[in-house]
Amino acid sequence: MTFTAALNVLKNQSLPTLVQEELERMIMEGRLLPGEQLREVALSALLGVSRGPIREAFRGLEEKGLVSPVKNCGVFVRKLDLVEADQIYEVRETLEALIGDKVARRIDADGIAQLRDIVDKMSDAVAAADINRYTALNFTYHDALARLSGNPKLHATYQRLVAELSLFRRHTYIHDETSMALSLAEHRAILEAVVARDPAKVAGLLRAHVGDSRARLHQVLDTSRQSTEQP
Template sequence: MNAVPHPTIALLQTSSLTSVVQQEIERAILQGEYAPGAKLVEANIAERLGVSRGPVREAFRMLEEAGLVRTEKNRGVFVRDIPIEEAVEIFDLRAAMDELVGRKLAEAITPAQLKEIKALVDAMEKAVKAEDARGYHLLNLKFHDRLVEMAGNSKLTAIYRKLIKELSLFRRLNLADGWLLPISAGEHRQIIKAIASGDPDAAGRAMFDHVMDSKERTIANHLKRSEAQAKKGRRAASQ
């Protein structure tokens, strides 16, 4: 006869499974496998991952708290489609956070840390030459995440990561335009130079300006997509 697990062990097993399921759904959302507005069907995901529906349901709750999905009564769970107004607010908040990070790193970054972020920018420049937008996007995320982590403020890091997850679909769309990749890579090279100079004002300004430039690109891309959709709608109506 199989022994019944102790309640605490059963809880830990369920909690661990829920975390794995949540991480897998989050990965799929952030990598574009589920588009903004897509419905997430509990039964389908449970079958695909080989788990019961309970951990999937709990994972949905965690993802809603993280701002990645929304639950609509009697309709189900959907990937959030963040409005442009909210994205702009996040960019403004991120710019202030990144300015603080730049200032702190200019004063305290170690030679080993500087070498690490230089290697990341070298890899980003190789991705530009290879026209590898997806690879560039992942390196871009890692570069900024490491800078925030190196600043040594765990609260700031946690808040930053939540904001970045919410912005990720917008950022993927920004970098989908190949001509933007070399511009973005150049901005990252300038950030490294400013941090390495040891000048807090220059480093803070470089990081602040990079985020604000990214915000302007996001707004421009949003307007471009909106105009294209409106034009397509007008053509369909006239046929």
């Protein structure tokens, strides 16, 4: 459902919640970049809502670690420190392994079909070199795994943890042309292990996938830093 359609329905969610979800999606897809100021007037016009829900959405995004208010200056998309990112990756490795183990033990045909559909769309995004689309689908894939674990608390914990990584994830794909293709291959391998109902393999592949993602991020940032330091 598009934002406009959701806005017209408003069945089970409040307007500030819908606005927050849309702003979070814009951050994840790179339409709002780290360090960018979020202006209430412009966003109100863009989303067709008053400034009140925008302000409430800002508070929700701040709680999730996606934006930072600066006194007398406004609200900005947060710039995540690499040390913080490393800490998140460390915790994520353990969570992903647990999620993978649980999913492989309880996945059904419908769950497998959901994952296959996401991977097919990821493949299309890679073929089109669509970084924004691939980034969003990457999050959708891992969120689906967490949801399919059958543990709502685990799913919620995972969502809170990885939201902040969206501030870095797209950066990797922009600066490394092979990164999306490598990521896609890893996601396919994880899916194959899920289909085979192999908990240990799924857990191991997810743990390795997180480690590889972390290593790619460091490599990209190191390369970027070296290029800026050259005379």
